[in-house]
């Protein structure tokens with residue numbers, strides 16, 4: 001099976017293109033095998049791209065543990081670059097069909113190379129039952145959560161996938177590996193959750209580290225950066241447009257007042273093409 005290795009700020013993916021709708025159970029099993037860092041290719045996730053009747057292409061994203069996820073911002077940028085440079089360099093705007101609907105991506109390219117990609121990540125979902133988070137009230141803002149003998153305060157946001165955004169004193173030094181897995185699987189999160197640890201520097205700058213559902217700590221999380229921007233606005237810490245500093249680099253995020261949609265801008269990169277030899 002041919003594949004293309006790509007990454008968005010170090011959040012890395014195996015991209016497989018096929019000309020028919022994928023068997024999701026088969027790709028879930030393949031994700032576990034192919035994403036393994038020692039016995040496989042090694043990646044945070046596996047993305048299958050295939051034709052769509054409603055969009056320029058369809059895509060489904062699997063975490064390294066084989067779970068199918070609803071949303072993945074960094075993978076969206078990688079697929080946008082893939083479409084622009086491998087499928088149709090005549091266009092600089094693509095509509096991608098994902099598990100949660102149609103999303104538009106815009107490619108800023110020159111000489112046939114995608115330099116920067118902007119993605120419509122859709123409207124944030126804040127109602128507890130739709131994130132989902134076990135909580136009362138209309139929104140989940142600075143809700144306390146006990147985990148591992150410690151207490152944290154999180155703001156819940158769904159970008160199609162669930163996020164718990166937790167403000168800490170210094171995100172760049174926070175022990176993500178210690179607290180991430182306990183919080184990811186906390187009983188407050190019926191579908192588990194991605195967990196972002198954030199430190200706000202100004203209304204336009206925040207540092208974020210992330211423990212991703214179904215993966216672990218990653219160098220970047222696009223949907224997590226969007227959830228962080230939304231949480232920062234709700235907490236009164238961020239303006240509606242800010243730079244999110246991640247381990248792998250920066251993302252520009254905007255929560256539009258005009259259409260309530262969140263827009264993410266950042267890079268994507270090819271690493272290599274290969275052939276997967278099944279065991």
Ligand SMILES: N[C@H](CCC[C@H](N)C(=O)O)C(=O)O
Pocket residue numbers: 011063069070071072073074075161162194212213214215220221222223224
């Ligand atoms: N682990 C996430 C999916 C990948 C999200 C992240 N890689 C991004 O760039 O948005 C989840 O299960 O919701």
